[in-house]
Amino acid sequence: MKYIIAGTDRPDSNTLKVSKYIQTIYQQLGETVEIIDLKEMKAHLHQDLHYGKPSEGLKPYLDKVLGSDGLIVVSPEYNGSMPGILKYFIDHLKFPESFEFRPVCFVGLGGMFGALRPVEHLQQIFGYRNAYVYPERVFIMGVHKILNAEGQPQDETIKQLLLKQAQGFQKFTQALSSFKIDANAVIEKKKQP
Numbered sequence: 382m383k384y385i386i387a388g389t390d391r392p393d394s395n396t397l398k399v400s401k402y403i404q405t406i407y408q409q410l411g412e413t414v415e416i417i418d419l420k421e422m423k424a425h426l427h428q429d430l431h432y433g434k435p436s437e438g439l440k441p442y443l444d445k446v447l448g449s450d451g452l453i454v455v456s457p458e459y460n461g462s463m464p465g466i467l468k469y470f471i472d473h474l475k476f477p478e479s480f481e482f483r484p485v486c487f488v489g490l491g492g493m494f495g496a497l498r499p500v501e502h503l504q505q506i507f508g509y510r511n512a513y514v515y516p517e518r519v520f521i522m523g524v525h526k527i528l529n530a531e532g533q534p535q536d537e538t539i540k541q542l543l544l545k546q547a548q549g550f551q552k553f554t555q556a557l558s559s560f561k562i563d564a565n566a567v568i569e570k571k572k573q574p
Contacts, residue, residue, distance in 0.1 A: 382413065382450060384414065384451075385454075386454045388454060397418060397532075398531075406544055406547045451554040453487075454485060456488070456499045458491035461498050488546070496520060521534070
């Protein structure tokens with residue numbers, strides 16, 4: 382199962398609207414994809430006083446990432462980077478298993494540059510954590526202007542880019558699953574002298 386991480390806790394966010402639209406694309410491609418909504422998870426995230434000891438409320442979100450066969454990260458741009466809640470969530474995820482050898486792709490949404498900066502920051506983080514980064518990113522510029530009242534993009538180019546990314550990411554994850562690496566075995570081997 383793939384998961385879409387809606388990377389903000391802002392109420393009624395365009396990030397969640399775009400995430401729901403992406404979810405419908407995958408459904409049309411015959412795949413069930415769930416959304417991890419950081420707004421819903423926020424209360425549990427702040428209950429954890431110590432990294433590495435998740436609360437019972439946070440554990441299901443962390444388990445979804447660990448059990449996923451791919452992640453689609455949708456991030457807006459806040460002050461030239463990703464929202465703090467997204468980074469805080471990433472910092473709570475088990476190291477290194479959460480991203481090690483896990484396919485991930487990115488959608489950025491924002492103003493003039495469509496969240497280029499936060500997506501590049503996220504690529505650095507996921508690359509550092511040995512994820513398989515799908516190279517085809519989508520940047521939605523002027524997101525406030527292209528979504529209708531239901532949160533659907535009205536720009537045909539954006540629709541085509543999101544569809545093309547989803548089709549490519551499906552093939553990418555399928556290809557990688559054919560020679561799946563047991564991340565836990567690799568991690569244990571690295572620990573040995």
